[in-house]
Amino acid sequence: MSKKAEETSAIPDSFVYKTADDMPDVIKEMIYKEWLPRVMAATLNAVRELPEEHRNHVLKGMSGGCGPLAVAVCGIRPDMTKEEYIDHMTNLAPPLGPRKIDWIEDLVQVDYQTPTDDMGNAICQCPMVMLGMIDPFPELCICSANTGACFLEAYTQKPVEHVDLIGSPLSGLKSCRYRLHLKKSVTSTPRGKDSTLQI
Numbered sequence: 001m002s003k004k005a006e007e008t009s010a011i012p013d014s015f016v017y018k019t020a021d022d023m024p025d026v027i028k029e030m031i032y033k034e035w036l037p038r039v040m041a042a043t044l045n046a047v048r049e050l051p052e053e054h055r056n057h058v059l060k061g062m063s064g065g066c067g068p069l070a071v072a073v074c075g076i077r078p079d080m081t082k083e084e085y086i087d088h089m090t091n092l093a094p095p096l097g098p099r100k101i102d103w104i105e106d107l108v109q110v111d112y113q114t115p116t117d118d119m120g121n122a123i124c125q126c127p128m129v130m131l132g133m134i135d136p137f138p139e140l141c142i143c144s145a146n147t148g149a150c151f152l153e154a155y156t157q158k159p160v161e162h163v164d165l166i167g168s169p170l171s172g173l174k175s176c177r178y179r180l181h182l183k184k185s186v187t188s189t190p191r192g193k194d195s196t197l198q199i
Helices: 003-009 025-048 052-074 082-090 138-156
Strands: 099-104 107-112 162-167 176-181
Touching: 025 052, 025 138, 052 138, 082 099, 107 138, 138 162, 138 176
Parallel strands: none
Antiparallel strands: 099 107, 107 176, 162 176
């Protein structure tokens, strides 16, 4: 009997589970390997179609799952000095680093150098992308930027006011680049082609 047939035969003809604790391991494995990746892929494809404000809100929430775990892996401590924090984060070994950090007053710009494959192409570090659950897309990188905000919040013990995604390899840059605003701007003005001075 093949392994697939053995797994299928392990599923009872009739079953009612109150919780995951009641499930046979073969059922749990099927859910983790088959159902959850498909559900996440379908969900994120739908999220991508949302208006920008709503899409970014969902992806910010998703970063709340990755952020605390990544903080622990990176070894960030609130008792570091500012110089120690910058030096530590700058010199993290791949895939956690390296990164360039420019910190001016209440504005922090981060330039994260992603690992590359043998052809020099950037390797997206989103766990769901790496596991093959979803295909990467440019808008997804706001989640990574918000994870970067979690790093800074863990160090400063204060909330980051605003996150700007500048770009990533998925949008044509050579690195993942974002800005973290520690305080709200006094004011801001959008500028476009209509703002060009006509002489």
